[in-house]
Amino acid sequence: MFVDCMAPMRGERGGSPARGARASLPLPRRLIRQIARHVASSGRSLRRLEVSGRIIDNFDDIEDASDESDMETSQPAVACGGNAGNLPPAEHDDDLTSLSWLQDRNLLREPRTPPPICRVPSPPRTPCKAPPPPPVNAHAKPPYSFSCLIFMAIEAAPARALPVKEIYAWIIRHFPYFKHAPQGWKNSVRHNLSLNKCFHKVAAAPGLGKGSLWTVDPQHRSTLLQAFGRQPVPPVEIEAEPTDTSRNAPDPQLFPYLARRLADTRTPPGADEYLAAATVLAMKYGPAVLDQLPPEAHLVISRCARDEHSYSGGEERRTAEALLNLAGVTPAHPQPS
DNA sequence: ACCTTGCTAAACATCC
DNA sequence: AGGATGTTTAGCAAGG
Numbered sequence: 001m002f003v004d005c006m007a008p009m010r011g012e013r014g015g016s017p018a019r020g021a022r023a024s025l026p027l028p029r030r031l032i033r034q035i036a037r038h039v040a041s042s043g044r045s046l047r048r049l050e051v052s053g054r055i056i057d058n059f060d061d062i063e064d065a066s067d068e069s070d071m072e073t074s075q076p077a078v079a080c081g082g083n084a085g086n087l088p089p090a091e092h093d094d095d096l097t098s099l100s101w102l103q104d105r106n107l108l109r110e111p112r113t114p115p116p117i118c119r120v121p122s123p124p125r126t127p128c129k130a131p132p133p134p135p136v137n138a139h140a141k142p143p144y145s146f147s148c149l150i151f152m153a154i155e156a157a158p159a160r161a162l163p164v165k166e167i168y169a170w171i172i173r174h175f176p177y178f179k180h181a182p183q184g185w186k187n188s189v190r191h192n193l194s195l196n197k198c199f200h201k202v203a204a205a206p207g208l209g210k211g212s213l214w215t216v217d218p219q220h221r222s223t224l225l226q227a228f229g230r231q232p233v234p235p236v237e238i239e240a241e242p243t244d245t246s247r248n249a250p251d252p253q254l255f256p257y258l259a260r261r262l263a264d265t266r267t268p269p270g271a272d273e274y275l276a277a278a279t280v281l282a283m284k285y286g287p288a289v290l291d292q293l294p295p296e297a298h299l300v301i302s303r304c305a306r307d308e309h310s311y312s313g314g315e316e317r318r319t320a321e322a323l324l325n326l327a328g329v330t331p332a333h334p335q336p337s
Numbered sequence: 338a339c340c341t342t343g344c345t346a347a348a349c350a351t352c353c
Numbered sequence: 354a355g356g357a358t359g360t361t362t363a364g365c366a367a368g369g
Contacts, residue, residue: 145342145343145344146343146344147343163358164357164358164359165357165358182345184344184345184346185344185345187345187346187347188343188344188345188346190357190358190359190360191344191345191346191359191360191361192343192344193359194359194360194361195360195361201359210351210352210353210356210357210358211352211353211357211358211359212358212359339369340368340369341367341368341369342366342367342368342369343365343366343367343368344364344365344366344367345363345364345365345366346362346363346364346365347361347362347363347364348360348361348362348363349359349360349361349362350358350359350360350361351357351358351359351360352356352357352358352359353355353356353357353358
């Protein structure tokens with residue numbers, strides 16, 4: 001267990017699930033509803049939506065008064081695409097089905113949003129009972145811990161290793177707040193790199209100059225993913241790289257490591273890597289990303305380490321293949337179904 | 338009240 | 354020498 005070899009991250013009191021077990025990636029309730037309703041409204045259905053081990057078959061179950069605090073109080077969830085759903089009909093949609101709250105928060109950017117297979121026109125918005133969450137200003141301090149920022153920066157690097165200077169640059173590029181922030185934040189980054197066991201220093205590449213390359217310890221990777229999943233909002237791409245708009249699909253370079261790992265037929269990726277891809281895509285592109293998955297695909301997001309659900313490898317593999325296609329990565333040797 | 342986590346500041350050493 | 358990098362310590366705030 002990770003607690004034996006590293007300091008737990010914020011909010012973590014126990015160990016992490018072993019490789020292959022369900023990883024812990026909570027989603028805000030509002031996003032859970034978004035996912036479930038969007039799947040339902042697009043003609044698909046959920047086989048199950050599970051929150052904290054409780055099967056949700058009625059969305060009133062999660063329509064509670066604490067709604068406005070959704071983004072701060074993430075709830076564990078398991079959402080599975082399937083064919084035997086019993087969700088409320090789409091005409092019950094209100095602001096929860098619309099992705100406008102994400103747009104309002106500048107979290108879904110049109111060029112990055114994958115084309116839906118079956119787009120259902122969003123109904124006109126009705127006034128929300130609860131006050132909307134405060135808008136996220138891209139120039140405000142990001143709601144991510146430094147460990148998550150560093151993790152994202154390293155994860156986005158093609159080599160999954162970055163010198164400190166590049167980590168600074170990535171953070172500034174994606175979170176302009178730091179462009180004019182007091183210089184102390186760089187100290188915090190270095191402090192985090194040194195102190196956090198999730199990050200490892202590797203030998204400097206020739207010609208790199210001073211400093212070392214920093215990587216994410218593979219053993220602690222899922223822990224960082226969990227921490228990432230606990231963050232209240234997905235990251236905002238401020239300076240998006242030019243994408244192939246004709247395809248209008250996610251940039252396969254965005255998460256090169258995950259794409260490469262999922263495409264690797266010689267060394268099968270672990271369940272946490274499938275899960276990481278699903279989570280990263282879902283968090284980045286919003287619930288609409290689920291439209292891209294085949295009906296039998298599973299997206300499993302759960303905090304419960306004791307979650308003993310059994311899923312066949314085929315389901316995970318099909319999900320991974322769907323995500324691969326979504327990411328624009330075609331396996332050289334498609335795995336047999 | 339206590340503990341954990343994260344942030345910030347600062348001092349210091351090392352390297353280029 | 355000066356700046357960048359890396360390590361360590363300390364204090365504080367927030368939340369459980």
